[in-house]
Amino acid sequence: MSSIYCMFCGGSGCKYENYQNWVNDIKHPNAITGLFSNWIGGNILATQRPSTRLIKKYDLINEFKKNNILSIINLEEFGEHPNCGDGIESSSGFAYKPEDFMNEEIFYYNFGWEDLKTPTFQNMLNIVQVLTFSLENNKKTAVHCHAGLGRTGLVIACYFIYNLSYGAEEAIQTVRNYHFQFKQRNNKHLYINLKNILNH
């Protein structure tokens, strides 16, 4: 199942794993050079999955520290999208080794669920509570799934609902205002998933 998804996003040429495909939108520039990424609300980085190659090439660990990004929340499942972009590390099941961040005192949390599916209300509440905690004291957090759109957008929308009592529409609109791709690909899906979670 997992490798079927790769076919849709272009395999090793996966459009979501090449930030240079997304540099022409002047209103929504990539937040971190080397990653297809956007700041949402100033303290949450919505990003594609990092890879070991990108971490080295763009010095991402130092970039994260410079930007005060001190936690990573990974929404991918072990072994997913194995044929996309740089592929996955056999030792971790992800495109990078989480310990490369943890060894540099960047916290790492993995709350994976299957691409294009909806997590339970309880799981989402766990994720949002960890995200809320990770942002305390003006710290920043990177949230990623594969592309940094569907699952990532859903978590951030739920963060706004949980912390700011936004309604579903308002939460999605807020996420979209910061990240143009949410408009084009995920609007209906994001809304349906959010409704599913909220109507548990």
Ligand SMILES: [Zn+2]
């Ligand atoms: Zn892909």
